[in-house]
Structures are given as C-alpha cells and as structure tokens.
Amino acid sequence: MTTTKSKVVYSPTFTDGAEFQIPTFKLLKQDGSLYKGGKAPALKKDKALRIYKAMVTTRVLDERMLAAQRQGRLSFYMQCTGEEASVVGSTAALDDADMIMAQYREQGSLAYRGFTIDEFMNQLFGNEMDYGKGRQMPVHYGSSKLHYMTISSPLATQIPQATGYAYGQKLAGKGHCTITYFGEGAASEGDFHAALNMATVHRVPVIFLCRNNGYAISTPSVEQFAADGVAPRAYGYKMDVIRVDGNDILAVYEATQAARKMAVEENRPVLIEAMTYRLAAHSSSDDPSGYRSKDEEAVWREKDPILRMQRWLQKKKWWSEDEEKQLQESLRKEVLETMKRAQKRSPPPLESLITDVYDKVPPALNAQFEKLKTHIRKYPEAYPKSANDAAITSKGGA
C-alpha cells in the first residue's frame, strides 16, 4: 500500500528539493545587541548567569586541559571551543532531569548541570574516583545523577539509542524527553537515518541536535554532503526542523525550548541544526593547519559565542569586567589545584579490570584474573599501577 498523497503529473518531472530553503534563526548580534525584530527569550538573570558561567567554565577547562595534554600530563583531550553556545544553550532549555546522550564534545552540558571540576578531573586522569573506573579515554564522561549518558567513542550510536530512550520516557509518562548531540559528520552514519525515521514513525519525544561545526576531523562539510547542511534531511522523515545560529546563545536557547515543548507535549521529535565552528582542533592528536587556513579561523574567532553573550549580559548590566576577571581567575585556580589533586589519586583497583563486564564475574573470567595476579606477583616491577594493589598484596583468592 503506497501512502503518498502527491498530485499526478503526465510527463517525467524531477525535483531536487531546491524549493525548500531552510532559514537560520538568529537573535543576538556579535556586539551583544539584538537583531531588529528579534526579541530575547524570557531568561532571568540567575539562569542567564548559570548559562554564561557554564560556557566560561567549559572554555577555561578546555584551555587548561589542552595545555596539560601538551605538557604530557594527560594522554588525550577534546575541546568544545567555539561551540559552547550550541551545547550549553540547548541543555539550559531542557528540564534538568531530561536525558542527554552526547557525542564527546559536549562537556558544556555537564558544566551546566553541575558536574564539578573535580568530577571532570577524575575522569580525565582515570583515577580511583572516576565513575567510569579508568576504563575509557579522557572526555568520556558520564553521570547518572545528572542524566548524562556515558560517552561512547563509536560515532552516531547514541542517536537511535536516544530515540529508544525517549520512547521509554513517553511510555513512562512523566513528561521527560531526550536530547542527543552529534556532529554533521556523524550524521552521515546509518544510525542517524535509522534514528530520525524511527522517531517520527513512533512519535518519540526526542531532540536531535546537530552541531554543524564545519569539519569532521579534517573533512570539510562540503565533502561530507552535497545538500544545504543536515537540516533538509528532516523533510524526508516528516520531522520538524529548525536551523539556528549556533553561536547565538539566545537563539539556541529559544529554539530548543520550543523544540522541547513540541517533543514533550505533542510527541513531535525535532531536528535542530546549530551552525557553528570548531575553533579548536578535532582533538589533541589533530593539527588543523594541515587542512584549513588561519584566515578562516580568524573569521570565526570574531564570532565567539562567549564574547557575544558576555556583551549582551553587560548591556543588561548583569555582568561587569570585574566579575569577568574574577570568574576567569578563580576558575583557572580551581582547575589547576583540582588537576594536581586528581593526578595524585590512585589508579582504580585491579579488580575493576574484570567487574561490570557482566552483573557478576563469570567463573572463567575469575580464573583469568587469578592467573593474572600470580603473574603480577612474579613481575611486580612491570606493573607499577597494580603491584601494590590489595588484590596482589593480600595473596588471598578472589
């Protein structure tokens, strides 16, 4: 049974979709004033400052931790730099108990929800206080209490999971939704298409937020897709879509707030394409000078989302130069001190190697662990992280 309601023509008629032009929603100019005709969303001072501080925290953390990586303190790092408004603005528009299923560049969401610098550091250094027990590379954060799903490296896998998670939320009927973040590169994966299609077919309260930051590592978006961005794909799935200036905190906030209302009240999933720019390298292992120009970066540096919000706050007399200076200084100090503490903490216990594979350790895995312990006891100097572990020194069976 075909379900198309299209009109009939009597000669071959092709269309390339050019008649669909998706506009970009903007409110805030770079000087901190509003565009003519633009109206700021209702945003109280407290909330505006919570958003702003989360953005600045993200920026400072990123700067300091990249430096720490360069000094060899840390194996790896990924920055959110340039995309803070897309991430924090959208998270701030949600209920704090809505689920976040992110890609890996969304530490701003955690900063907004109150993940402490100490919690960030414990994960980055994979120490005994890391919730992930030192199992994943840096920046793979997770927090059940903050409703932030632990990051997984494979790209786009979180997108259909978000559709499923949100379907469960719909059945639970408590009025929550899920937001999932991904880049325009990840949107090429099959999982993206599966997720959007299933979301509209099953009417799921989920928000798909694409950070179109121009690059997938070195591949520019013009080599990622021929279409005008990611947004037009929503039409193919009969999904509501909005494109927003991703460096405009007010536009991102308002768009996501409206999207959440549609998702939660009407079970209408929404695609948001946030147009932004990855000002930093893909990761600490990447060097953008091999694939893009300093001039191009400079153009986007001028569009810094944090500076834009700061100017808006100052115009409203909600923020001053002094407060800015104080915030920057105290954050830098906190990051440095916390980093030193986190770095000194012990690695996770040796037993964490075999727990959580299953709910209980299977006998065959226990046998492997016993063998490993015997081996480490024989060559303790080869395993400095666990030579003094209780499992080794106690000599008892597991």
Next chain:
Amino acid sequence: MAKMNMLQAINDALDIAMAANDKVLCFGEDVGVFGGVFRATSNLQQKYGKDRCFNTPLVEQGIIGFANGLAAQGSVPVAEIQFADYIFPAFDQIVNESAKFRYRSGDLFNVGGLTIRAPYGGGIAGGLYHSQSPEAYFAHTPGLKIVVPRNPHQAKGLLLGSIHDPNPTLFFEPKRLYRASVGEVPEGEYQLPIGEAEVLKEGSDITILGWGAQMEVIEQAVEMAEKEGISCEVIDLRTILPWDVETVAESVLKTGRLVVTHEAPLTGGFAGEIAATIQERCFLYLESPIARVTGMDTPFPLVLEKEHFPNHLKVYEAIRESVEF
C-alpha cells in the same frame, strides 16, 4: 503441561513476560499485528496494545540502537531480528554498545534488560542468507550472553531466563525446529538457568556436545553408536557465552573423548574454543583428539545443503573414529 511446538512455547514465554511486567516490549520487523514472519509474536499486539508490541522500520541497526536506549532507560525490550543472517547491520550496536554499556560507564548505566531474538540455522532450504549460525561472532564479545534452546520446553524456560537476566542476551532460535519440535511445556512462568549446560544422557565412552537443533542430530547419531555398544554422554551446552566449562570438563575427564558439533563453519567456529579449553583442562585424560563436526568453510549452500550439513551420519562417524583412535 500442554503440548506445544517451539513457536507456541516462545509466544507463551513472551505473553507471560508481557503480562507480568508493563516494561516488557516486543518489536521488530513485521512483529506487530502480523505476529512476525514465523508468528512468534502472534496476538501480542492485540493483547498488549501497539505501544508495547509493534512493527519497526526495516533497519536492524535502528532496531538494536532503539532497544539499547530503551534498556538503558529501564524498559525491558525483546527485539526481534527477522533472521540471524540479517543481524550484521546491528553488529556495531550489539558488539560496541550493548556488550560494553555497563563496563564503560563503571556500572552507572546498563542495558541488562535487553534480549535479542533471532531465528538461526539451516535445514529449511534457505540458502546463504536464511541459514547462518552466527553465534561465534558474538561469542568473541565479553559482555554478551548467548543462549540457544533445543526444544519447546527449553525455549520457553530459557527465553524467560534471558528476559530476566540482568545482562544483554542474544537468544538464537533454531528455526528448523519452530514447528517440527513438539513437546510438553509446563504452564505459567518458569525459568531455566542461563550459563549452565545440561547433561541429557550419561555415558562412559565418549562425550557428545552440541546446542540448538544439533541436539536432534546428536540424538540420532548416538542411537546408532549405542547399538554398537558405545556408551555416549550427551551434553546440551545451552549457553554459548559465558559457557559452562565445568560441566563439559567434568564429563570429558570421565569419558576421555569429546565430539563437538555445530552448523556454523569449522574455522573460527565455537567448537574450536571448546576444544582448546578442554584440551587444557583434560590433557592427560584424553584418549583421542577432540573432534569437530561442523558445517564446511563455505557460505551456506542451497541445492547441496545436505552435503554441507553436519548431519547424524557425520557425527556418528566422528564418534566411531574417536573411539577407535
């Protein structure tokens, strides 16, 4: 007790699980009003509504991605992949996501509620893409459980066990037996243990190990061997991962001989893993090399299916060769 075929037993298990817990959901391609192409989900949508039993779009990676999300949220998804041959688009979601969810999050999150059902195996003139037995691919992935039932009674109890198990579980159903295998099935809820093999018949000369539809093949082969006075111990492994090393090792320590049989190809098949472990555990007790009777290292054929198949004659021959070694 009621007489049921395997499909009815599976349907009964799903019905019981859905009745007991609102969070149990059944979905997949054609699973809704039609009840699945094999009818394993018959009447579930009619009984529990479209929200809990439904068709999905034709996208296996989406089905399992969706199921992973649901399980992480606290639902109990029972996702159907129409044929095990079509599970591979979902390989990433199963191997990189389901299997690693708990470990990578330090147990902050898990998808323990997830069960994936898929019909597997040959013998139905299904050719390359309706015959495969993919258990070994998944057996290489810590974090998954893999269960294969041999008859209706086992299917119901093991499926309920899988649904209740707090780990993501692949439940491979021997589709050749869907209607062919009929037996007495207890009424109401009962669970059979996951991770435990079952000794079906005790014997002293040789151990024959298999799972799923191969148990029927083993039964025929053993009947032939016993007529010649060879005493066979028969074990149904039931859970491929994590597998019950103790039960198998204990048996081989007694008999000194082992034949393992599965439909999947020889190279990289799960029999290889069993043989390696058992020779390690039972080396000084072995009277003959551990034999593997499996499909050939070819794609699953169509017209020459019978030649390819590890049937009772091939198993019987392996038993004789082992005893006469």
